[in-house]
Amino acid sequence: MPGRVEGKVAFVTGAARGQGRSHAIRLAQEGADIIAVDLCRQIDTVPYGMSTPDDLAETVKEVEALDRRIVAHEADVRDGAALKAAVDDGVARLGRLDIVLGNAGIFSTANAHEMDEQTWRDMIDVNLTGVWQTCKAAIPHLLAHGDGGAIVLTSSTAGLKGFPGFAHYVSAKHGVVGLMRTLALELAPHRIRVNSVHPTTVDTDMVQNDTLYRLFNPDLPTRDAFREVSGEMQALPIPWVEPEDISNAILWLVSDDARYVTGVTLPVDAGFGVK
Amino acid sequence: MAGRVEGKVAFITGAARGQGRSHAVRLAEEGADIIAVDVPGDYGTVSYPMGTQAELEQTAKAVEALDRRIVARAADIRDAAALKSVVDDGVAELGRLDIVCANAGICTVQSWDEVTSQVWQDTLDTNLTGMWNTCVAAIPHLIASGGGSIIATSSTAGIKGLPFLAPYVAAKHGVVGVARSLANELAQHHIRVNTVHPTGVETPMATGLGGLEPLLNRDPNLGPIFMNTYPVEMVDPVDISNAVLWLASDESRYVTGLELTVDAGNTIR
Numbered sequence: 001m002p003g004r005v006e007g008k009v010a011f012v013t014g015a016a017r018g019q020g021r022s023h024a025i026r027l028a029q030e031g032a033d034i035i036a037v038d039l040c041r042q043i044d045t046v047p048y049g050m051s052t053p054d055d056l057a058e059t060v061k062e063v064e065a066l067d068r069r070i071v072a073h074e075a076d077v078r079d080g081a082a083l084k085a086a087v088d089d090g091v092a093r094l095g096r097l098d099i100v101l102g103n104a105g106i107f108s109t110a111n112a113h114e115m116d117e118q119t120w121r122d123m124i125d126v127n128l129t130g131v132w133q134t135c136k137a138a139i140p141h142l143l144a145h146g147d148g149g150a151i152v153l154t155s156s157t158a159g160l161k162g163f164p165g166f167a168h169y170v171s172a173k174h175g176v177v178g179l180m181r182t183l184a185l186e187l188a189p190h191r192i193r194v195n196s197v198h199p200t201t202v203d204t205d206m207v208q209n210d211t212l213y214r215l216f217n218p219d220l221p222t223r224d225a226f227r228e229v230s231g232e233m234q235a236l237p238i239p240w241v242e243p244e245d246i247s248n249a250i251l252w253l254v255s256d257d258a259r260y261v262t263g264v265t266l267p268v269d270a271g272f273g274v275k
Numbered sequence: 276m277a278g279r280v281e282g283k284v285a286f287i288t289g290a291a292r293g294q295g296r297s298h299a300v301r302l303a304e305e306g307a308d309i310i311a312v313d314v315p316g317d318y319g320t321v322s323y324p325m326g327t328q329a330e331l332e333q334t335a336k337a338v339e340a341l342d343r344r345i346v347a348r349a350a351d352i353r354d355a356a357a358l359k360s361v362v363d364d365g366v367a368e369l370g371r372l373d374i375v376c377a378n379a380g381i382c383t384v385q386s387w388d389e390v391t392s393q394v395w396q397d398t399l400d401t402n403l404t405g406m407w408n409t410c411v412a413a414i415p416h417l418i419a420s421g422g423g424s425i426i427a428t429s430s431t432a433g434i435k436g437l438p439f440l441a442p443y444v445a446a447k448h449g450v451v452g453v454a455r456s457l458a459n460e461l462a463q464h465h466i467r468v469n470t471v472h473p474t475g476v477e478t479p480m481a482t483g484l485g486g487l488e489p490l491l492n493r494d495p496n497l498g499p500i501f502m503n504t505y506p507v508e509m510v511d512p513v514d515i516s517n518a519v520l521w522l523a524s525d526e527s528r529y530v531t532g533l534e535l536t537v538d539a540g541n542t543i544r
Binding site for chain 2: 185
């Protein structure tokens with residue numbers, strides 16, 4: 001039986017680890033080839049260790065183990081020219097582009113009135129402008145073949161609701177929704193669908209770190225203590241979701257099963273939004 | 276390879292034809308057994324005929340052709356006791372219940388001053404109370420199974436106001452309220468509750484409706500409300516079934532309280 005995205009090519013940002021790696025692997029399992037980028041370097045205002053070249057190499061290895069092709073580049077989503085070069089190279093080698101996942105993102109914390117300018121700027125640059133740059137680099141390739149395509153932008157529960165302690169992240173993730181809604185309108189005539197996903201807490205390095213533990217439990221900054229507060233935010237009795245849960249939502253959105261689904265803000269949030 | 280809902284049992288209302296039959300067949304293709312109801316008898320207020328016994332039997336044949344089991348019964352979703360007895364019998368025969376598709380519905384088109392009490396009552400009784408009856412009949416069995424997924428069929432009319440469809444719009448908005456409440460109430464039982472919101476679907480209900488065009492001609496400003504962003508006029512039943520399948524499967528195990536549009540961008544214009 002052919003995979004659910006058999007023969008398609010997907011461009012994934014932030015693919016070195018976490019959700020991005022999970023998306024690359026899940027789509028490859030269902031027959032897609034992958035164009036992967038990640039920064040693989042630290043950003044100074046980010047308080048946890050970011051991905052490394054070894055992480056990206058591991059993603060390459062895991063996709064190739066599924067007998068799918070992958071073209072991986074270290075590239076910064078803030079650098080439009082670098083992104084364009086990565087996508088162009090990927091399309092030149094893999095033949096086409098059908099799926100775009102604007103996934104790369106960072107997290108940091110500070111009260112809005114105390115936040116330094118660089119922290120604000122880095123967040124908006126990566127989590128919002130980087131998503132726009134991703135789309136800008138990719139859309140010409142979706143338009144080129146006339147078969148349409150599917151773009152999924154990774155927002156957050158923080159893209160639909162405010163949270164204290166990270167105004168820049170909330171602002172960027174809300175901005176992603178505006179970008180998604182506009183692109184859905186602009187690209188519909190070309191049969192390109194654009195949707196966003198809104199994960200609750202996902203069990204990845206971006207979330208599971210001391211800085212975030214301290215934000216939610218200043219007196220007891222541990223994974224176990226965070227498990228409690230994280231669980232209380234959701235309706236379903238679980239503390240957080242796994243990267244593969246977001247990947248399964250994205251797989252459905254980018255497959256032909258969702259051929260008439262566009263402009264949707266799709267929560268994978270264990271009932272956070274309904275609570 | 277195992278199907279995406281292999282070994283699960285799904286209860287589907289309005290299963291004689293249209294979206295309901297499509298859901299039954301699509302879920303059966305992916306390994307589910309089916310409990311199907313339809314055939315309430317015709318409504319004096321509705322312009323197109325309801326599903327028939329013969330059509331329900333066709334659905335049963337289509338499911339059986341996929342080597343899946345089906346318990347198909349005539350029942351009116353306005354009759355809570357009848358619905359409960361069908362579900363109880365179905366579960367007794369098929370062993371469990373995991374998925375509920377509250378799909379059955381009717382639709383009438385008329386301007387506000389032509390909405391009779393009977394039209395209002397029939398629409399609310401069927402599309403809202405019927406959905407409620409469906410959930411009430413099914414939930415005890417989902418709890419007994421240790422969890423499950425309820426998918427209620429709302430509409431773009433459950434998200435925005437559509438002219439000349441006031442009773443339908445009221446009922447479909449109400450469905451969202453029920454789903455949101457149940458999503459909270461049932462989460463502790465690992466039961467997920469979501470709604471799907473189709474734009475126009477190529478079914479006997481949609482194609483049999485008629486009457487909208489002359490009403491829209493009265494006020495040309497209203498026409499665009501019905502238009503999709505994506506360049507298709509209507510979607511096919513299978514497009515809704517593919518959304519239902521995803522919501523029914525473990526692929527969406529942590530998705531609850533969602534209003535999932537399958538609307539070709541109708542509601543983002």
